[in-house]
Amino acid sequence: MHTHYKTYYPYSSPFDPCEPIHEKTFSTPPHLYIDYQPPNLPQFSPMEALKAGTLWKPLYDPYFNSYEKAKGGLAR
Template structure:
C-alpha cells in the first residue's frame, strides 16, 4: 500500500473561542479499511513472535500507528 493511513480534517474555529485554534487535526486509520476483502494466500509473518508483537498475522494489515507528532508533519 502506497497511500498514507493518516487523514486530516479542519474543525470549525469560533471567533469567540478564547484558546488559540488548532487549524488542522489528524487521525490514523487502520489498513484493513482500504482492502475490499482479504485476498487468498496473503503473506504471513514468519514467526509467531513477530505476529504477536505486531498484533496481526499478516504484515499487510500491520500499522504502527505513529505518534501524533509524526502525523502532523506529513
C-alpha cells in the same frame, strides 16, 4: 490512491479561549482498504505476530501520533 492519514479542518470560533488548531490529522487502519482477504498474504512469524497484533503483514499499522516520529517498528 489512498493514504492511511486523513486531514480535516475543525471550526474555530472567534470566542474560543485557547489557540485554535486549524488542521487535525488522524490515522485509518489498513483493513479499511481491503475488500476481502486475498489468498497467500505474507505472514509474520508467530513471535512477530504477537508483537504486531496481527498475523498478516499488509494489515499491520504501527500507529504513531502526529507528535512522535516513527522509531522503527516491524518491517512490512
